[in-house]
Amino acid sequence: MYVAVKGGERAIDNAHRLLDHARRGDPAVPEITPAQIDEQLALAVDRVMAEGSLYDRDLAALAIKQSRGDLIEAIFLVRAFRTTLPRFGASEPVDSGAMRIERRVSATYKDLPGGQVLGPTFDYTHRLVDFALAAGVSPPEPATAGQGEAIDAPHVTGLLDDEGLIEVNPGAQADHPVGDLTREPLEFPAGRDLRLQNLARGDEGFLLALGYSTQRGFGRTHPFVGEIRFGEVEVAFTPEELGFPVSLGRVALTECEMVTQFAGTAEVAPQFTRGYGLVFGQSERKAMSMALVDRALRTREFGEDVVAPAQDEEFVLSHSDNVQATGFVEHLKLPHYVDFQAELGLVRQLRREHAERAAAKASDAAAHREAAE
Amino acid sequence: MSAALSTTLSAGFERPVFDAQAVFRCVMMAMARPGLIRTLTVAVKPPGRMAPAAAALALAMCDFESPVWLDDALAADPAVAEFLRFHTGAPIVADPRKASFAFLADGAEMPPLDCFALGSPEYPDRSTTLVIGVDWIDTESGWRLAGPGVNGQTRFSAGPLPHDFLGRLSDNRGLFPRGVDLVFVHGDRVAAIPRSTVVEK
């Protein structure tokens, strides 16, 4: 039960002033700007955009500054901000096949059309702390190759598709509106569209743990990374008053196509199945985890038994959102004085009754003994 | 090249947030007090035969998720659809059953009420709100209104409307909690008969 409390306004104001002071830190150290966060902590910005479910680099960078680097707090700020804006509509689905590739790797084919492009990656670094960075260094100019020809990189799974070795992606259903969990409350069972939307904004750590659990045997899916790609795609939107699509600009996305457990029946020859991840910004960990969990959740389609947490759609979808989760966990620290007084009263009463029963039992026993003697 | 259509495109709200709020409040009060006439303080100059109050209501209430249906009188002038598309982003639909809002300038020729979305028992809100432009609204004489929001009884008449309109309203009331809600507009004046209102001769 919630009971309103009042008072403490000055203390709250002063606490917020103290927070502002703590945020700024030592004034002898130059103040950080959102532009610096955007440019130099770009992956933090990516995470806040992805889980804040709002693509806006400047806003995410400012939110990170305001939250003192607490990314879940920053995500909360972004989610709150989006509720203040009207929605103009929905974009045309982005074409990830036409992405301007900055990175693209496959673990299933070493030679593939478009090639393997490592791009800016932590892979193959030695994870040794670079003390030179502390002093500030200008990195060397990046190497270049060729004349800047566009990298034409069709989806790798197309290679399997041609042979019928992998399931065909489900096509759009006419008259089936695309589910949107920001408009309608989530109901179970949820369609794959709603599951993917939920996962795309879900907590990276939660999805990582769930994805990992499937690898360790809690709902095994036998995954291979068909392909991971990162780069920019164009966003097109059709304003009602124009009646034709216009390009709004480009957004950076990470996409992961997981090739998973093959399945077959008496009617259908064995085929690989798929798990899919698509995330704002550059985050392979998130895109891969999303793809693993997407596949794990497809139990109904493949007649698989739900035996592990990652396969339990209600469990996964109800607990993936870190703003919801932090709200419910952290609300416990807010005043619960009346609730607790009620519990306190109850426990006191139960203890009293317990003591009375014990005393009665003791006097009964004593009486019994006396009678026996 | 033709910029003809665009040169006639009328402006929307002068102060989008405050104007939309004022219109919303006015329509809310009209719905809450069936048969009572309220006057909009927000001026919009719509194209064609669209009443200013109807246009203001559209700008305040419609967006890309609320499909709009126009009667023949309004559809005849392409500037009306252009105005609504530009200012609200609402799709204009040909099937009245798909409409969240229906705007009519010719009440006498209106189709039966059950041509519109009537909602479902689970979601009675998924029904059409009809905004009907009329030549007069009167509270001195006419039908007797009763029900939620009416203190006892009130009188109301508007027109021109189909000769059997009272019967149509009665059938609509019979569908409750399903059914359409009606808003009558004349110039900058607004009055409503929601589905919950009992209307008698």
Place this chain on the structure above:
Amino acid sequence: MVMQLNARRTDDTVARQHLMATAAVATLDELEQAVARLGRPACQDLRAPEIGLVMLRGRMGGDGAPFNMGEATVTRAAVRLETGEVGMSYLLGRDPSRARLAAVIDAVWLRDSALVETVFLDPVQARMEADRREAAARSAATRVDFFTLVRGED
């Protein structure tokens, strides 16, 4: 039936899409310079710059049924020149200044497309193409060939 503002021939729609796409990603400097070179035409705000959201959609598996992946901030504007043309803009981000300038450029393009191509479209396209080539050349330098090593004998 969809009616279009300033609807002309369909090939003009393609050209306008190209113009609007360029204006959506041009920098504030580029837009300001272009509008200055177009003589800062007088115009009226038909829709003052407005910030809102567009829900971005992806496709299951990359090419399957659509799903909602998250929103993006978008700014739009519409202006009308004294000669009647209505220019519009829609662009990612929260940037009323860029949105209004982009709408002005769109409006002038409807009146004199050749002029806008020279003053705005061609130079901005050239800059964008140079940027794209530079990024692509840098990515290409990280292209890798993996060799599979033979396991065991023969």
